[in-house]
Amino acid sequence: MLSIVFVLFTSVRSQWDRGHVMKCMGIVLASVVSLSLVSPFAAAQTAPTEFLSVLTVTAKPSMIAEYEAFVRQIKEAARQIGDAQSVQAYQVKFGGPINQFQFVTGFNEWQQVDGWLSVPEILIKAHGQEEAASILQSGTASIESFESTVSRTQHDLTNIPSGTPSRRFARVTRTEIDPSTAADYQVLLSKRVAAQKHLGLRIVRRAVVDGAAGLYTAVEFYDTLAERDQVPNLFETLTELFGEAEMAQIVRAGSRGIRHRQFSLIEHRPDLSR
Secondary structure: OOOOOOOOOOOOOOHHHHHHHHHHHHHHHOOOOOOOOOOOOOOEEOOOOOEEEEEEEEEOHHHHHHHHHHHHHHHHHHHHOOOOOOOEEEEEEEOOOOOEEEEEEEEOOHHHHHHOOOHHHHHHHHHOHHHHHHHHHHHHOOEEEEEEEEEEEOHHHOEOOOOEEOOOEEEEEEEEEOHHHHHHHHHHHHHHHHHHHHHOOOEEEEEEEEOOOOEEEEEEEEOOHHHHHHOOOHHHHHHHHHOHHHHHHHHHHHHOOEEEEEEEEEEEOHHHOO
16 A cells, blocks of 8 residues: 555646645555455455555655655655554565555545645654655655555455465456456456455455446465465466366356456565654
């Protein structure tokens, strides 16, 4: 969630735009994180939070080091003011641009968002108005683009038992469908979830509520990449559980509305997390 940082503003002349966007970014940045991605890097995973806010930030390829330094400045400022909120950072390892970061924030009720400090508020409290403005201006100059979404946990399609050990990697499947085909797609998901639970696979599924319509995510967790060698064949398990003819029909109906699907592997960045 984000799986969080930062507003892309390059002009200090537009104070309202800068403050408005930075406030939005701060909401994502300064929050209690529970990846669902459920935070796979807490001591032990608990049930996924009801909502998940994810800010995806793409740093300028030539300024990755500057961007990471900016994140660390915010992390240090939060430490200085005693801000107890937790923010987890992730970086794409495979399946996307390696200069892309995700910052993930979990929450259960929208009223929690009202209490979060924005990035400017954190920096101003730590450094004062003038220095905070300088940090923001130089730091956001390293950002190429960002995208923010909020999704809601599909509890009936999720399999993360409480107490599941923490994980270093998360494989994210992002699927965009035609919203008019959602019913058929949900039937397909229900069968996949049954097979994944049968196999003991840890997975969290969410549907986007703020962002593109018809967007779904599924996240699997690994300690090491070698674990992926041991993942059983899901299609064979589906066929075994439900029969070849039924699954062929369900897959055909559930897949017809898929517009786009992307797979990416992200890795936790504890040095950028707080």
